Amino acid sequence: MTTVKSLNPRILRKQFPMLARAGRHCAYLDSAASSQTPETVIRAMDAYYREFRANVHRGMYPASERATAAYEHARERVAEFLNADPKGIIFTRGATEALNLAAALAAQQLKPGDEVVTTVLEHHSNMVPWQQFAKRLGLKLKYVGLTPEQALDFNAAAQLITAKTKVVAAMHVSNALGTVLPIRRLSELAHRRGATFIVDAAQSAGHRPVDVQELGCDYLAVAGHKMFGPTGVGVLYGRPELLQAAEPISFGGDMISEVSFEGATWNELPWKFEAGTPNVAGVIGLGAAVDFIGRLGLKNIQAHEAKLAAYAQKRLLAIPKVRVYGPPPGVERAGVVSFRIGDIHPHDLTTVLAGQGICVRGGHHCAMPLMRYLKISGTTRASLSIYNDERDIDALVAAVERAARLFRL
């Protein structure tokens, strides 16, 4: 696939209908919550509904055959995107379902007293499932904290991950702070102790290269709607040997091989874990999103977001009474900039910003324990994508300064 040389947000914005329509009246800085959907993805899903709207894996007629081919082609595209075996690619409703499924599958091997290590940075969807399994199975759950610079405390991780540790679950990129975690090193730690390693790649897939071989993960979760795909579709990658040994947790159509009144046998991988009619259009859309990303080039996307994040951090820090969370200037940061100004509550700030056409998120970002750990009620978060440029950041900064005046800071 040919990749573009560099990204031009002004031209790219035209491919995203909501942004094209809003023009400069909308600075969409909430892509960590959900990215915009490009025309190519919308068209791919539209074609399914208009041209070959049939179920997959069933019909013998052309429309169904085409739907099946498109669905399975998307699986291959996603597998290639993650450098994974297609047998390990399970389509889910989203990253949340993928992480819940990963936890449920990994938990099949656990017994009372086993330890699970995760981090204080985690999104609720990679933390609450483990709290629940810990309660049900009598596991011990441990959290790796942060250094004073708000990076993951790797030394603490090295101490917490012991021979008793059976699962290590960590996010690749923090949705709340923009911190990038040392996934490869954590993977080595986990595997040296014989633990299963689960990665939440919801904020990294589509923003930087995510290679399951190189990262060394046993399970990895992806959110389709955060990487230009539609809502309602995600991916769980599972190492095929693990998936082979695991029992399915959802039963019904498609996942079975043979059913009698007495019992059933399971379908092959990956269908064993895809019960029922899947989100066909969503998966096809996700395949188109992967192609879209391929044309732009992940390295280009990563560089663009990093440059813009550094610019946003610098501009925000220049405003009196602003505090930016996460990596300090000069340390690697994903396209997420979380901040507070004075004593203004994030929800008040985001309300004022919304009035200025700035779309950002304020609050705990589904990481309440992290906010408590940082001793704050929440932050206001600007998150970036390929369609953002310095003008969006300038508009954000002007609106924050305006809020500061409004609140007489």
Next chain:
Amino acid sequence: MSPTRRRGGTPLTTDTELIYRENILDHYRHPRNFGRLSQPTFSRHEANWSCGDDLEVFVRLDRAGRVAEIKFDGRGCALSLAAMSLLTEKIVGLKVEKAAKLGLADIVKLIGAPIGAGRSRCALLGLTALQRGAAENQIKKAPSS
């Protein structure tokens, strides 16, 4: 609610900013009836975890069931604190049943600005505490069967 823009590009005051007028900010920075009552007729704690807002309301009723005194304590955003501050001023002297019947429309009137769907929980936090506290008090008061 898109901002009105002057030709020069400077935005005029937007609808959302009406919430943060001088008077409202004053209620936020200096909330009226802020504090606790040592012997309330009832009290109720209410939190909005998604915001980190956290209020406790203390109410003393007189013999006729009117709000004689009301105080509140806690932390929150400007909207939740100002709304509660304004509410406490409004309901002193009201029958508690009547006070508990107030709703979002009344809070919007007190704030004097439209409140979007995303913020209505903030605006209603104090009122919700009052309503739930009053309901619990009603149950407590009712003769057991």
